[in-house]
Amino acid sequence: MGARAGPRRGPAPLRHATGAGPGRSGPGRPARPGSPRPGVPPRPAAPASPDPSLQAHPLAAAPAPLDNPLKGFARFYWPGSDQNTGYPHSLTWSYFGLSEVMTDPADCSKINWSILDSALNEIASYGNQAAVRFYMEYPDGSGTHPANAIPRCFDGHVPYRTNTRWGTTSPDYDNPYLLDALDDFIAAFGARYDGDPRIGFIHLGLIGLWGEWHTWPYDTDTSGDSYPNHMPTDAHAAQLLRAYDAAFDETKLELRYPDSAGGAATGLDLGYHDDSFCFREGSPLAGVTLPQSLGGAGWAQLQRALNVGAENKWITSSMGGEVRPEIQTSAFASWPGGSGQVDNMKACIELEHTTWKINEQSQGYAADDPDVAAAVRLMGYDLTVDNAYFKNTASGATNVGVRISNHGVAPFYYPWTVTLGLRDSAGTVVKTFDTPWDLRTVMPLKIRAFPDWGVGQDPAYRDYGYPQYFQTGVNLSGVPNGGYQWVMRVRSPLETVSANAKKLRFANATQGADGWLTLGQVTVGSGGGTDTTPPAAPTGLTSPSRTSGSVTLSWTAATDNVGVAGYRVHRGSTEVGTTATTSFTDTGLSPATAYTYTVKAHDAAGNTSAASAPVTVTTLPSSTTGLVLDDFDGNPAYPSAARNDLGKWTGGNCFGNGGGSGVVSGGALALRYANCGWFGSDVHTDLSAYTHLVVRIKGAAGGEQSHFSLGLGGTTKVFGDFTLDGGGHPAITTAYQDIRIPLAANGISRSAPGQLAMGFWYGGNSTVTIDSLTFQ
Template identity: 75%
Template sequence: MRFLRSLVPAVLVAAVLVAPHAAAAAPAGPPPRPAPPSAPGPSLTDHPLTAAPSPLDNPLKGFARFYFPGDNQNSGYPRSLAWSYFGLSEVMTSASNCGTYDWSIVDNALDEIASYGNQAAIRFYLEYPGGTGSHPGNAIPHCFDGHVTYRNNTYWGTVSPDYDSPYLLDAVTRFIAAFGARYDGDPRIGFINLGIVGLWGEWHTWPFDTDTADGYPNLMPTDADAAKIINAYDTAFNKTKLEIRYPDSAGGAANARDIGYHDDSFCYREGSPLAGVTLPQSLGGADYAQLQRALNQGVENKWTTDSMGGEVRPEIQSSAFTSWPGGSGQVDNMKACIELEHTTWKINQTSESYSPSDPNVAAAVRLMGYDFTATHAYFPNSATGSTTVGVTVANNGVAPFYYPWTVSLGLKDSSGNVVKTWDTSWDLRKVMPLKIRAFPDWNVGADPTYLDYGYPQYYQSAVDLAGVAGGSYQLVMKVKNPLEALSPAAKKLRFGNATQNADGWLGLGAFSVGSGGGGGDTTVPSAPTGLTAPSRTSNSVSLSWNASTDNVGVAGYRVLRGGTQVGTTSTTSYTDSGLAPSTAYTYSVKAYDAAGNTSAASSALTVTTSAGNTTPPGLVLDDFDGTPVYPGAALNDLGKWTGGNCFLNGGGNGVESGGALALQYNNCGWFGSDVNTDLSAYKYLVMRIRGASGGEQSHFHLSLGGTTKIFGDFVLDGGGHPAITTSYQDIKIPLTANGISRSAPGQLSMGFWYGGNSAISIDSLSFTT
């Protein structure tokens, strides 16, 4: 079979490969449960929705098969992903200039994959025993010749470049930057494996690895140089999901970054006696198994923010689901593998021959990644003018959906034509799995133990019915695949519901639009009274008012600033944010009912925001004043990338609040902000910070300019150390005295994996003399 090239790393390497482990940490334990969502307003009518099996080819999940030009990609078992390697020399084609790139081979593949409605998962490599299809085995660009030392991997017959070569690292990191500039956020790509390093780009060079006791020299890069490649990818890609082979690659350098993992020997058992190479030792796995490595690094919950890909071990692909949900022989417990790894997608070439009616395979595919069901829709049976629509979505899969695809509401007429649509701000990434399987290592119960985790997530949005002709309609909802803008065949994200249509629109229920309030309710709610502003900051105003009354019931309130609606709420309070300091704003509030009748405005209230803190002196990295907005703009005050993950607030990113960055954490969280600016003119890093309880200096490390320390271990002028209190203070960290490179500061980052459970607020980060 033509895909046998993929058997080489799986069959021969995994049996003997034990990648070097970084220093072990304790398992992270059960992840903190997300906060429960808000509930629908009592004035909205509940429309229960009927569940049904979800489609097998939902986007960005399930099985991927190899891309071959001219193949029918939609034959065989349903899928939405295609997998492809590319040799680096196929893009870096110039023999004399490493800074020019020919992307045509990539674009041709992506275009053909997209023409079938599928998205791609891809990887670049430098050395590949025997090559892959038409791609070369030796993919070292000729512009490296004479600049980079080449070594021979005599076991595999490959040429292995010196991965520690400064010339190679400079060329590769510039390539990655160009790769990201061209393809980050490209709707044709679902996942990117970091690649580049080692055989097949799998981050190993066995047997020429760190284990030199076998007589083979080490051809792998140092952890520090490998980390430069990881950092380059993390900097270049802020939208498209990245994956790396091992949690302990480069000493775990990817673990604090927005990078997932790909398990390329998924759910296989090997050796004598048989031991799993995915499941941990507590479930019969080897000490080098993928999930054991994750436990050793304390990153077994990385799936909450980053995708888990890989490949079903090729020699078990034909029998992988025969004994579902367990396993037999060399097939490990497949259900446990998917549940504990929180698998979203896997390469599985043999899936081409699976029967679409095989219940075992279907159960596995639906379990992988997300599996959404809309459980209830909430809206009035009839309305005019405007109204509110709410939907509750549950996730029965093992992982979240990792992309911010737009969710739209719409109306279909009696002929099935969509006559009106409204885009919402609903973020499906918040819909976490309802249950997660506990590792035995967590000591929370006998295996299998399932813990409550996510909630059915409730969303609601106001819809304006202006211009819609009176009559009977079907209210519908759709998730927009960005690939639809490029390919009419783009696979639709569909829900596990009986009313899910093939065109992507999910039926929510019958809905009538009419004049005169629809259905006879023409009574307008009373105007809200008692509008006050209990609190304000330099960039926000918190409002409250007395409830309105209505003959049927008040559905919600519209908040207006300067006569323009800025938000809606079903409660009698609202916080308006993103405002300018020392600025006067005038507010009013209107009530509306389920039929769309809207009250007169409340009395106007003028509120002036506080002055806030003055801009810190020196070079400002970020003063978190909402310009640029964090994390939406993904830029700091230097115009460089910034972001975070795994925090308990702000969708995991942390959130700007009161002119400061608020980071709430529970033994998990990472914040990064690129500096990449010569700081030779500055003496101090100044962090204006306070803690919720005080003492938070021991809860996180800070990295800058090649130095990483627990924050409380940095040395201050006079020999003291930082101590965070509940009041703001400027903590001035001397750069040179702490070994921080001023000429090459790189990225300022903070990691919260030290047993802490609290919150800090950072008013500003700056550099001063």
């Protein structure tokens, strides 16, 4: 059976920006996994039992969030646009041409990573992680990424062929010069990005159309057609697989086909990437994911995995891919089964052990669609803490344990740190304890059997993982006596790069949006008994900031005999939100309207305080005074608060002052740059009432308008290229001036402005000082 691929669909056009980003930072290196066995996988060893000296504290289950990291749907990267619109997600996908980084026509060893770093930085600023692929052949190109991405340093060294079916140029993939250059590229790629927290998954790419490891119809299946084979030999393909496996120890790698390179991938630390996921084609219709035993074609993804004994590779390696574009809008309409060209979606997810899928059309899914939500929660991991174990009263050295169950189809693949904490009655986590707990060991409780295994009529499920028990010792010495709550969180390495990093959250009712999961109440020192005492009412309710559509509230923490669990915020008689902290922003309000707020505290036992004293706040008028994105007046403090005047994320990196973030002084932000620097400030607010972005700015020398780009609402331009009213262009001088950029005339979306981003990678060396950024 030769490799086969039908006519391929390209994704929506991608656009790119340039830039540089922070250095590598990643988790610890995991042990090298072996190759899982084919057939019914042996069950892992049973975990230890909970310590009988600890009290059990059951935790209520609840649906997990839909944008948990490193699973679910991925959307395409659109520079300058709001990457968090559409169905909840935490992954962003992008292609890159090899010629876009291997840019020196005379030297293949010189690699310019700026286009990748720019994308990774912007993706991370939204709290998301990237999944990426490099290619050399892309029929018709991707919009701004080239169709022919063969590096010019191959010219004269590597023979080129033409794929007349797609109009692409194929390099000779067996050429020694090409193989050496790709080996060196892969080594450099791994040296720079292995363990980079901005990247979730890497598709091996490089070979074939779209980097998908096929050159159809110029492929290995030469019987019955007149097309020669443009694919590399199995030996040369295996050489590249081994190069990737050697270069990346931490970041998860994925390969299109399980049987690539003669099945050489089965013994390497490589997952698979099914980019025609759950589609049915042909006449009669046959699945291209499910095996032949479930109506799949002979070339279906899981049939190929069965053929090389790789159907259990998910135990150690991630399974990514793309929901076939033709069915993305209807893929979950017949959940859990399928209809027409949509195959049995639940079976596809369960048997492939799907972790994530590209799904650009997920932007059209309703966030409350229960079928889509069921599919997303099934994908990858779905972790619930069944019980916490600790002594109700403790001091000095003590033990804390948790039992975690995985109701998904795959493990969590990264060694993120699990941290325990003690939260006091004010809602502050006053002490933390990092644990050695490894979430990668929490395997799915049940797995679906292939009919080929012969263990029962389909669908047959087998017990596999266990509720995994973890326990660690902590020392409470130095913690003041009193009531606390044990809390737990999983620390994402992306938090070292982005304040918006999306947090891994458990499927529990006490899981907070801030990442902390409440495990239960503990008394440090002595005490006990049933808690029936409500907290005291919060005091000091005030509004430190407001806009035309939002009000930000803050208050003094309430006190409680055991501990405050959180606060309920009321607008009039309506509860508008809850929070575990002492601040809250109410959005979606009308301009120039008075609203009255109160706040109530509650503890973990369900006791609720009386209401605070009310505060009445009037929102700003809609457009007469403008909407302040940031006036750098020190409230909020930059960069420590990581918040702008809209209460949303802001920050910078790579500048020559302020430790890379720039410096606020005298009510203005000074950014010193030398061909490096990035500043971002989230807007994520409908700007339909405004017509202009007003940047009050000056330069140290004047003329800095050509040194940086500005991106907003789907438009990114060098600052000096924006069109002003009357047809002129911005010109920065040494004195402050208000540069008024019309939004509509420059193609800036006012309904979805996303993030305002400024990139300083255009060869300049100076300082610009921004007094304010407003919309008027």
